[in-house]
Amino acid sequence: MLHSERVRGIVYQALLLAAVVGVGWYLIDNTLHNLQTREIQTGFGFLGRSAGFEIGETMIEYDPSRTYGRALAAGLLNTLWVSALGIVAATLLGTLIGIARLSSNWLLARLASAYVETVRNVPLLLQLFVWYGMLTELLPPVREAIAFGDLVFLSQRGLRYAWPQPAPGWSAAGWGLAAAVAGVLAWRWLAARRQQATGAQWPLLWPALAMLAGLPLAGWLLGGAPTALERPVLGGFDFQGGKALSPEFVALLAGLSTYTAAFIAEVVRGGLLAVDRGQDEAAMALGLRPGQRLRLVTLPQALRVIVPPLTSQYLNLTKNSSLAVAIGYPDLLAVANTTMNQTGQAIEAIAIVMAVYLSISLAISLLMNWYDARLRLTER
Amino acid sequence: MSWLRTRLFSTPLNAALTMVLLALLAWGLPPALRWLVLDAVWGKAPAAACDAVRGHGACWAVVAEKYRFMLFGVYPYALQWRPAAVVALLTALLAVSGVKALWRPWLAAVWAAGIALTFWLMSGGLGLEPVRTEQWGGLPVTLILAIFGAAFAFPLGVLLALGRRSRLPVVRALSVVYIEAVRGVPLITLLFMASVMFALFLPEGMRIEQLLRAQVAIILFVAAYLAEAVRGGLQAVPRGQYEAAEALGLGYWKATALVILPQALRVAIPSIVNSFISLFKDTSLVVIIAIFDFAYAVKKSVETDFAWKKYFIEAFLFSILVYWIYCFAMSKYSQRLERELARGTRR
Secondary structure: OOOOHHHHHHHHHHHHHHHHHHHHHHHHHHHHHHHHHOOOOOOOHHHHOEOOOOOOOOOOOOOOOOEHHHHHHHHHHHHHHHHHHHHHHHHHHHHHHHHHHOOOOHHHHHHHHHHHHHHOOOOHHHHHHHHHHHHHHHOOOHHHOEEEOOOEEEEOOEEEEOEEOOOHHHHHHHHHHHHHHHHHHHHHHHHHHHHHHHOOOOOOHHHHHHHHHHHHHHHHHHOOOOOOEEOOEEEOOEEEOOEEEOHHHHHHHHHHHHHHHHHHHHHHHHHHHHOOHHHHHHHHHOOOOHHHHHHHHHHHHHHHHHHHHHHHHHHHHHHHHHHHHHHOOOOHHHHHHHHHHHHOOHHHHHHHHHHHHHHHHHHHHHHHHHHHHHHHHOOO | OHHHHHHHOOOHHHHHHHHHHHHHHHHHHHHHHHHHHHOOEOOOOOHHHHHHHOOOOOEOHHHHHHHHHHHHOOOOHHHOHHHHHHHHHHHHHHHHHOOHHHOOHHHHHHHHHHHHHHHHHHHOEOOEOOOOHHHOOEHHHHHHHHHHHHHHHHHHHHHHHHHHOOOOHHHHHHHHHHHHHHHHOOHHHHHHHHHHHHHHHOOOOOOOOHHHHHHHHHHHHHHHHHHHHHHHHHHHOOHHHHHHHHHOOOOHHHHHHHHHHHHHHHHHHHHHHHHHHHHHHHHHHHHHHOOOEHHHHHHHHHHOOOOOHHHHHHHHHHHHHHHHHHHHHHHHHHHHHHHHHHHHHHO
8 A cells, every 4th residue: 555656645745734734723823822912903903093104105195094004005006106117117228238238339238238247236225225325315405406497306305397287188188199099009900900811011100100199289289288387396395386206216216127127138138149040031031121020020039038037027126116115115015014013913914015915926927928828829 | 440340330320329339438437437436535534534525536435444344243343353254264165166076075064064164153152252143244144144045945945846846736736835925925025024923923932033033034035936946957857867767766756866856956057046146135135124234234334423424325335346246256157157058958
């Protein structure tokens, strides 16, 4: 009996399961006992209680009288916001640098690789400290802010900029943009169908640009062409009016995107190198123009190599955004930290943070796996 | 001349690009050089000397003034030769381990001896004055967190990787859940957990020191990443090797230890080194739970002294340089290994 592989397998698994359950039970038992003796409250009831602390910047309405749940939601939105912007910025910067590293221009390639080798070999936390330090110490105080006209002001308090006063024309322009995006997608679909059916190619770039520029402009004009701006004006100790970006936000965004860009550059470089030279030569032999070769032959094949590691860089960036807590940007972890200190309910607070990050990781993975699968379908 | 023509001015576009880049360098380099080197205050100098050049020259005097605190934290001043020896020892061990000719079984024994020596030098006893772990700080703590983290995470990572490829469903499921859960959360949340929750997990009266708790969190975190690196290696081992081992009558453990793992680990070495570089950088996150590693010692060294507080950028640049030297050396090494390996398999 004991020599049967099946039986031994079952025995091993039963033992392992028993060990895991045993250790888990031991830890949970200890925890419950400790919670009881220290009279720490348990449960998620605290989420409904009033938080009582300020949050520097929020995207939803929040004040200290709101609940802990609301505070955590505000923190989560900040995390998502800075991660989303960071992903866009890091992708653009990283792609440029990755292509630059492969440039035939010696100087450009050297500069790009110096950037990559410097930035990715230094802890992100220290880079954030330096970014934050530069923004708060080296920039002038509010009264001597660096001004670009009377529209943009840069000072220790961050970036203040003028913003259009709300007017029907602007929301019409927004609708115009949405319509343009839908129009471009529809045009692309129609053009593809047309090409499949008849082989005739419709131009894509110019109609797309025309729609993207024209429709919002039309909306703006129809809405009365509003031009009034809300300008920042120095009053009291800080600027009033306009929109603001805090130094914490700018430092975090700059640090996250420049750091991740170095890794994305390597991913992009690897992907482009992975495409066989023969592919490009074959496309040339078919008479495709350089732009078409890149768009129709090289890029689709490079993307297959690029997408999986790119996904993990996006995930890293999102997880790294939790370093916000070190420079005082109120992300999810920072808010949870304050919550934990005030309520003493560390287990619940950390569990919420972990669950949220796990869900974000899972969501990004699923999305990118779907995109990856779509790319792969084109393979034979 | 022909080098210039082919590398910098091959096409009009390339020539224009070169000119733009040269112009940018000519605009940016001189002020940077002046700030970093020419107008900077070098060597030991009072803070007033730095105040005089503030704005156009760096203050490296802050490093000369604070380097002992930056490197060794609050370790007793008179005994700081001991952490200095530890830094030298661990750095030498890392360097020696990079030499392929020395990858012999006795290297493990050398490491064991080195780790024992590290402990003895840091904590004292046996003729040395004892020093409590709360007083450890600076670069040796960073090296210890990284090296011990890797040393203990490695076996765990190998087991998890094997578990993830096991035929036993329970083993596989547990491994997958562990690996994916840990990789899905930021290291800081694990460190927070270590610093506030470990105390609740343990029986009353049992306490673990803060440094050890952080070390455990780092080990648990890195193991998941190492597991994925090793799994990549395992997947690269051809099926025939498994079948051949089975045909020789080797059982699972013997086949794994003697046939599969040696080949898998060889392939996985570059990604293992890369995980180690990430780990080395990630140890700096312990700053957030106030553990005196190198980054925190540098931060504290300027934060706590009003006269030097303004010169934190120079202090951070110094710490960046130190981290960079370690990580750059390791990444160059990993790239070389990767090339060697590629050459080996192409033949």
